[in-house]
Amino acid sequence: MNDDSSPAPIPPADRPQPWVQLKFFTFQPAIFPRMLGPASSGAQPGDWVTVYDKAGKVCGNGLYNPRAKIPLRVVRHGTESQGETYWEQAIRRAVALRRDLLKLDATTDAYRLINSDGDGISGLTVDRYGDTLLCEVMSLGIAHRLPGWLPLLHELAGTRHARVQVDHDLGSLEGIKPSVFNETNAAAPAKVKIREHGIRYEVDFAEGHKTGFFCDQRENRRLLSEFTADARVLDLCCYTAGFSLNAKITGQASEVTAVDLDEAAIAQAKRNANLNQARIRFVHADAFAYARQMQTNGEQFDVVVCDPPKFILTREPAGAAEGRRKYEDLNTLAISLVKLGGVFVTCSCSGLLSAEYFEQAVTKAAHRLDRRLQFFERTGPGADHPVYSNAPDQRYLKVLWARVV
Numbered sequence: 001m002n003d004d005s006s007p008a009p010i011p012p013a014d015r016p017q018p019w020v021q022l023k024f025f026t027f028q029p030a031i032f033p034r035m036l037g038p039a040s041s042g043a044q045p046g047d048w049v050t051v052y053d054k055a056g057k058v059c060g061n062g063l064y065n066p067r068a069k070i071p072l073r074v075v076r077h078g079t080e081s082q083g084e085t086y087w088e089q090a091i092r093r094a095v096a097l098r099r100d101l102l103k104l105d106a107t108t109d110a111y112r113l114i115n116s117d118g119d120g121i122s123g124l125t126v127d128r129y130g131d132t133l134l135c136e137v138m139s140l141g142i143a144h145r146l147p148g149w150l151p152l153l154h155e156l157a158g159t160r161h162a163r164v165q166v167d168h169d170l171g172s173l174e175g176i177k178p179s180v181f182n183e184t185n186a187a188a189p190a191k192v193k194i195r196e197h198g199i200r201y202e203v204d205f206a207e208g209h210k211t212g213f214f215c216d217q218r219e220n221r222r223l224l225s226e227f228t229a230d231a232r233v234l235d236l237c238c239y240t241a242g243f244s245l246n247a248k249i250t251g252q253a254s255e256v257t258a259v260d261l262d263e264a265a266i267a268q269a270k271r272n273a274n275l276n277q278a279r280i281r282f283v284h285a286d287a288f289a290y291a292r293q294m295q296t297n298g299e300q301f302d303v304v305v306c307d308p309p310k311f312i313l314t315r316e317p318a319g320a321a322e323g324r325r326k327y328e329d330l331n332t333l334a335i336s337l338v339k340l341g342g343v344f345v346t347c348s349c350s351g352l353l354s355a356e357y358f359e360q361a362v363t364k365a366a367h368r369l370d371r372r373l374q375f376f377e378r379t380g381p382g383a384d385h386p387v388y389s390n391a392p393d394q395r396y397l398k399v400l401w402a403r404v405v
Contacts (some may be wrong), residue, residue, distance in 0.1 A: 007079050009056030009373040016081070018043035020064055020072055027390035029117045031072035039064065045175055046141040050081040060275070063088065063123065063141030065346050066175050073122035073139060077390075087121070091149060094119040095156040098128075098384050100261065110194040110203070112215050112384040113157060117391045126153065127215055129203050130192045132161040134212070140174040147184070161188035163205055197222050199245050200275045207264045216381035217242060217307070220347075223379070224305065225251030226341045231302035234294075236260065236287045236334055239267035241280060243305045243345075248278045253303070259283045259290050270327070291333035299337060305345045307336040312350040320352065324361060327353070331365035335373075338404040351396035358398050366404070379403035 012021075043049055045065045051074055053059040062074035063296035076086055094114045098104050104111045107209050113133065114126040123139025125144070133153060137143050143166070150162050171178055191204050196218055203212040221242045228251030229334040235244045238258035247253040258280050260266050266284045266312065273280045283290060308330055312323030331346055338344045348358045355378075366373045379399045387394045 007057050010052070010058070011056065012038070012040075015040065015189065016050065016240060017041075017258050018047045018064065019050045019052060020062075021056070021063075021284075022054055022059070025053045025059060027077060029062075029074050029122050029388070029391050031074060032069070034072055036071055037094040039066065045124070045187050046144045048084050048141070053194060063139055063172060065140045068113055068140065070139075071139070071167075075120050075122050079224070087145065087149065088152065089153055090120045092156065093329045094121065095153070097386065099157075099289055102383050104384060108194070108196040108218065110196055110213060111218070111382070112217055113153070118386040119270050120388065127213075128159060130194050131159045132163065132188055132192050133159050134158065134205060135162060135164045137164060137176065138170055138174070140176050143174070143176045143180070145182075150184070163188045163395075167266055197246070197250065199249055201240065201242070201245075201272050202268065202275060204264075204268055207268065213240065216349075216385050216397050217399075218384075220379055221246040222250070223377075224345060225249075225305075227251070228303055230254050233257070234301040234305070234334075234337060236291065236304065236306045236330075237261075237308040238269060238282075239284075239307070239341045241272050243307065244269070245272060245276060245278055245279050247303070247305075248280055249276055255281070257281045257283060257301075259285055259287055261286045288330060288333065291330070291337060295333060295336050300339045301337055301342065302339055303343045303345070304334050304338045305346040305347075306330060308347075310350045311348075315319045323350065324353070324357070327358065327361045330364050331362050332368050335362075335366050335371060335404060336369055340371075342359045342404050344400075344402050344404050346400050346402075348398045349396055351393070351400075355395075355398045359400060360401055362402075372405050373400075373402035374405050375400060375402045 016261050017040045020039040023035055023037045047064045049064045051060045051062055058079055060074050060077040062072050064072055091213055096112055096391055110129050113128045114121050114124055116125050123142040125136045127134045144266050163185050165175050166178040180240040189343050190206055194201050224243055225246045228247040231253045231257045233247045233253045238244050238260045241258050244256045244258040247254045311326040312320050346362055381397045
């Protein structure tokens with residue numbers, strides 16, 4: 001008699017198809033090729049599959065695509081296989097978190113509605129912008145199913161339009177044909193206006209980076225306004241002026257200078273300032289070069305915000321080291337422009353940079369200048385960017401708040 005209360009192993013010939021097997025058990029949702037064992041002969045790219053552990057016992061379900069960099073995305077773990085009714089449950093749970101538990105509609109109509117692995121829907125992010133959903137698809141299995149999910153998403157979110165984005169290189173690897181979404185995208189607006197904590201923004205889906213607006217910084221933008229009353233503020237890498245507008249409008253800063261190298265971003269930032277009748281000084285320049293010039297000029301600011309784009313794009317040692325150097329160099333320049341006793345806010349959106357190393361890099365930057373940082377807060381993305389306990393590496397945005405002493 002078998003005293004083990006767990007289900008007995010199921011021989012491959014007796015398993016309902018399609019299925020895949022792991023070489024070793026993990027709770028991680030992303031299963032890379034080296035972790036993947038055999039698959040049933042009928043398993044096709046994009047299939048919903050039952051997942052078996054190395055002993056032949058059911059351990060969950062996921063989406064399979066043997067040609068992808070992540071050939072298996074496990075979205076649920078359990079000792080019994082579940083059908084595709086899982087997806088509706090996961091979508092309803094994701095929307096309820098934002099609208100019912102977090103009650104985000106009270107303060108904004110722009111937020112992350114589905115956060116990929118953080119909502120058990122690996123390979124899909126959905127941002128809500130007013131009455132439009134912006135969907136980023138990273139999985140062939142998701143691409144097959146998304147058209148059928150959109151009516152439910154619109155019903156739950158109160159939206160009418162959807163735009164679907166597929167990264168060209170990733171789409172080629174996955175076998176996704178972006179053209180299947182042409183009709184959906186053609187019916188959606190190219191630009192929308194949104195509100196966030198009383199401030200209005202225009203989101204340009206065609207010209208903007210990624211989704212056109214970064215919802216993850218929402219609460220950090222609001223928090224900044226608590227430190228900018230009558231202050232002289234510098235916003236390095238301002239993008240479309242989210243931090244700048246909060247500093248000026250809500251925070252009542254006396255002067256705000258916003259700097260970005262992206263000409264389209266600066267143009268959008270100016271439109272956002274006009275929407276809110278806010279006077280901000282915009283500078284189209286490289287943040288490194290501008291900060292060096294201000295350093296030479298002896299300029300000092302009461303508050304400096306540094307929110308650069310992702311500097312670390314690869315795990316390859318040389319590339320990663322170069323990215324880390326950029327963080328150290330830019331933070332050194334930025335800290336040099338903060339008055340003693342002033343506030344320094346610095347961000348990293350590089351998922352390949354740990355929170356510990358980021359803080360070390362920022363600390364090293366301050367010590368180069370014979371200054372010290374008095375850290376008083378450490379934050380990340382808003383609550384609409386949740387992280388599952390089995391995928392902690394999905395934490396990417398790191399924000400340090402310090403007084404320069």
